[in-house]
Amino acid sequence: MDIGILNIVTYLPLLGAAVILFFFRDPKKIRYSATFFAAVDFVWSLALWWNFDPKASGEAMFQYRWTREWISTLGVRYDFGVDGIAVLLIVLTTFMGLIAIWSSFTAIEHRQKEYYVLLLLLQTGMIGTFCSLDFFLFYVFWEVMLVPMYFLIGIWGGSRKLYAAIKFFLYTLTGSVLMLLSILALYFFNDDGIPFLHIAGLHRGYTFSILQFHQIGHLIPPSLQFWIFLGFFFGFAIKVPMFPFHTWLPDAHTEAPTAGSIILAAVLLKMGTYGFVRIALPVLPDATRQLIVPIVVLAIIGIIYGALVTLVQKDMKKLIAYSSVSHLGFVMLGMFALNPMGLKGSVIQMINHGISTGALFLLVGMIYERRHSRLISDYGGLAKQMPMYATLFLIAALSSMGLPALNGFIGEFTILVGAANRNIWWAVFAAVGIVLGAAYLLWLYQRVFWGPLDNPANKNLKDLNRRELVLLVSLVGCMVWIGIYPKPIFDMLDQPVDYIMQKVDPAYYHQSAVAAPAPVRPATPAAGSKTLEAAK
């Protein structure tokens, strides 16, 4: 029987969790077997990438399809399949999952078994979400992620862990149940829309298939699309998190254990942006185009407000957490520029943010393990004491602020080009965010690593050990690789981005073929800048 490589990648961590749960008692064995399963999973996901054909277009772009009947009465199918975007995010997930597990070796000292079991469980949930091509299945995996993360924050978190965990859970749950309503509305529209389905020559009756909705989405009346979009928007925007819904993020990030923060930043936040790319944009094109301006305004507010709040943080971990709000603002901005450049930049930035911010959280976690303090004022002059640590921190910070030749630059630059294509003012505001980003990271670096080493508690700090060095060097390696040779990633994105653009704005390619220099929708940019001025 054909098991399906996607099933292997998805359920291997679950298998690992079960094995650890039932067979191991010794903490050392638990740690090594968790790492083993995460590593094998990573290798499988690389095989996924290796065998993937980035040239396939249209629906054939979704590869490794594996579908079975699940609840036939409802039309629910177990439908797995990935396109270029999903493959990249899965590889990111398995890679960061491995890093997260490996980084917890010394950080977690009590209840280790539960800890590693939950991390592996979380990984299954995340990969499953990326693989799902059925709304029902997508929702199930989406919720499966919630519970392990709640426990990770609640059990192994910092001093305000209970508050942070509940806040995280309730915020996300509220968003996702509203998303569920939108899914239901789509589902029943499909029922009413039997004639449409006949025209499209599609399966008649109830279906949850995301791909089928890609095809019939534009037939949904725009007024209904608006409400459905709103439900999805809440679900995804809370997860991203976009500006007014971001308040759970600093709490969750700050209180979570290091590995939790890494996973949260690297993958969980991408769930929201991935949801927009996979569902909101292609299924609801009219609503998407209608809502470009408000969403871009929120994204730009997020970029600038996030950066300003980041500047004044006293706690390193909180500082990096707030910087995520700003970075995810970039991702949303690029996406809602609604042109191929912006979308590509947006996806690349998702991956970059995962690597860079993950690395920064890891670095903060390492120093926290040594000193049990995250306050910037407790440090100073660490560059003398911990030269390797300082160097790697600098590279990660530079990557996060978008220095050329590192990964951050590629993403931010592409997003800016995309945004400028649509409206030059969007790019201008976003550029302000980049400047602020450089400011808060460099200032952080300056306060922590330069100046006199005057705190006596810091005089005995040890530099990185071998395990930590391997972890960080592999992350830095990725940063340099994407910064210098991003072509393999861009190649993966050509077809998916093309596909999404065809769905969300079929007029775009038509107009660029005519070589009309005028903006796609003349009304939009003007309205955009006006709203922006008003928003200021």
Add this chain to the structure above:
Amino acid sequence: MLPEIVLTIGASLLLIAPVLGWRQREGAAKWAMLSLLAVTFATVSICSFAVTGIAQSRTFASMFALDPFAIFFKLLFIAAVAMVTLLSDDFLRESRYSSWEYYSLLAFALTGMMFMASGIHLASIYIGLELMSLSSYILAGFFKNEEKSTEAAMKYFVLGAVSSAILLYGISLIYGVTGSLNLLAIASSMSKIVSNDALMFGIMLLGAGLCFKIAAVPFHVWTPDVYEGAPTPITAFLSTASKGAAVAIFARIFYLALHDFHLDWSNVLATIAALSMILGNLAAITQDNVKRMLAYSSIGHAGYVLLGILSMNAMGLRGVLLYTLVYVFANLGIWATVLMLRRHEYAGERIDDFEGLSRRAPFWAFAMVIFLLSLGGIPPTAGFIGKYFLFAAAVQAGFGWLAIVAVLMSAVSMFFYLRIVVAMYMKEGSEAEVAITAPLKWVAAVSLAITLFVGIAPAPLVNQVTRSSNWVAARAAILPNAGR
């Protein structure tokens, strides 16, 4: 009617067994009860084979029907009562009261519930309901010397009697207008009526009486006190099987008899559902006593079930059946865990008592998490599947606003369910012993298996529920006014 006959005879035997010299052999009572339930279960199954292919087989002057809908609920009730029997075992052993009487009352209550499931005539439904209620009143006050238990029984009895009277008055008004008590006859004479105030009033009173039985706002005030005061196994019985029976007749009456006036009553019911969900879930947040908290949450769950009834479509009825089953097993599992914590009469009732349970009994703490997630409707547990059907039915019927209230309230409900999780996993608790006895383990394990299985592979149950509800749902769809 064979199963009911068997059960009635068995229940009477249980009652006279002590007189026949079995008084000292308290331990045998449980086994007698369980074997009685097993025999009943078997006869129901045999009867269900006998009526395969027949939409509905009626006896007793068309008062009693055996159809897939009835069989589904009967099997569910028997299973639930069997689990309640297991839950009661330790509780009774420590008390001085006769377990023979206790089990006999439970068996009589079950008989009433089985009549309710089969009733297609308002008289037989009412008789079944009263048989169940009267037995429950006594059971709620079974610990005669406990002040709380007696108080609960008294409140339950007085309010229950009033609600029965209201129900009866509603039935009489409906009879006066339509000239029949048979649900199908009512439906056909209603289809000729355009509007009639007495009938409207009758439907309203009938609905009020039923809402009392399922504990929907504003007829819910008895619930927290009775749940808190009654012996815990009886609370488990009231909140699962007894409530399920009320839901069964609620659905049957409204789908079969009253669907023609759907547009008139659905908005009233929608208001009741919204209030139940909001009040039940918000009030549960502030409770420190687990029994009270679950009482309020069960008010909220009554609101969810009403979604399925008021939406009046096939999806809704399937949702009612599914949700009842899911809710019954998740709740029984929770009660089993609560009983594990019982050290004295009333321990295991405060949320604090759960502190550190993950250390003391890791597996059962995990099971408890699954039950709570199921009640909260988080996949991949059974609760999600049940809620999915109910929400979907509401969306399909055009009650979008109600669906929004429902999903938001289920997010709120996670807040207080998580309080128990927090206590179990994130607080260091006392190292006190837990009383994990074999019967409790069985109940929790079976509930856990069902909750997880239905959550991960819902297809078999969904198909079963579809078969079970088809006939009733189809009757409701015949008339043009019904549904939307």
